[in-house]
Amino acid sequence: MNIATDTRSRIVAAAKAGFHSRSYANVGIQEICETAGIQKGSFYHFFPSKRDLVMAVIDEFADDWATGFVAEAFDPALPPMERIDYLIDAAYFWQKSIKQVHGRMLGCIFGNLALEVSTQDDILRAKLLAIFSAAQTRFKDALDQAVANGSLAPLDSERTAEAMLAYLEGVILLAKSQNDPELIYRLGPAIKTLRIETERA
């Protein structure tokens, strides 16, 4: 790994921490540069604008998410409905560990950014939407397989998956506003009670 890449990744790492723990607007380039131990001019060598930085930050978080605990949670070897339990558990433990380290529950970076920027920047909004859409697909696949193997009564898997994603984001929102990851533990499992029936023609 060459030096250039290292500087760039230190910038992104600093921005990930900053944007997650506060917000996009509240963390300036200068602060990111200080955290990363570089000069501002060096930042603009790698990123044409702050917006391009947050794009990279979203990409990295999405990558962490897709290859980390979510990949484990949605392990095809697990029974489909257990994957959903597993995902809730993972969200709970993740937020809990963040709070232990950081003193705060930081919530879901995608939800945080979505509410902050989606009225102001359609391209960012679209990027976040794609991530939500991918998450929804994970839920849908699990639901479809559960229906297929008879462990779940038939339903509108597309919409139920969307509802489950909404519920997860809502639970994390509420937990963040209580600064208490235990709320995820208490409310999370109810995600499986959500059902949207197939529309009758």
Add this chain to the structure above:
Amino acid sequence: MNIATDTRSRIVAAAKAGFHSRSYANVGIQEICETAGIQKGSFYHFFPSKRDLVMAVIDEFADDWATGFVAEAFDPALPPMERIDYLIDAAYFWQKSIKQVHGRMLGCIFGNLALEVSTQDDILRAKLLAIFSAAQTRFKDALDQAVANGSLAPLDSERTAEAMLAYLEGVILLAKSQNDPELIYRLGPAIKTLRIETERA
């Protein structure tokens, strides 16, 4: 109504629109003053700080909420579970009308602010928490009454109410990130499928 009160209320009105349509950090005092048609010094005659302004803004939104469509939705004359349907409808029509006027779905100001500020200001967080708590109580009362009149199987009404609030916030979050109030229409009714059973001793 004297002139002073009018200036103050114009400030708050400008701030409500600004904070709702963009965010707390992205709307400056100067812009609010321009919108309200006053000078900055005049602003600081009424509010010691921007934080005090957002407090007043939250109070006014909470008031609108408590005396407006939410009061109608949770009309005790309605069958309890219908109140929940009514609230979802109200949220849908409200967001839809905002989009028609403004071109954007702005979402729930309390959810927006909660995610933006709750890691940075515990007093604001507590204020928002109190609003969520009041909303939760509305749900809980409806659930308790539905259980009492036999239209709903017994459950943990406290937690189910919390889950319903989380779901509502999550649905609005997702709808905002799609800039599409129809998502509330599609997913909202599933709120009644949420159930958290009473803990067995």
Add this chain to the structure above:
DNA sequence: CTTGCATTTTACCGATCGGTCAACTAAGCT
């Protein structure tokens, strides 16, 4: 040894940030 390119440093830009201050106006009370 030199040329060339990527990287980094330093200094700087205009604009805006939240907030302060003193001067001024206007209305109400005595």
Add this chain to the structure above:
DNA sequence: AGCTTAGTTGACCGATCGGTAAAATGCAAG
């Protein structure tokens, strides 16, 4: 009339914002 006080104005504060440009550095291939 005189005094007080709420309201208002406009100029100003230091700090920070996102972003720019040019010079300096390091490194690698020819």
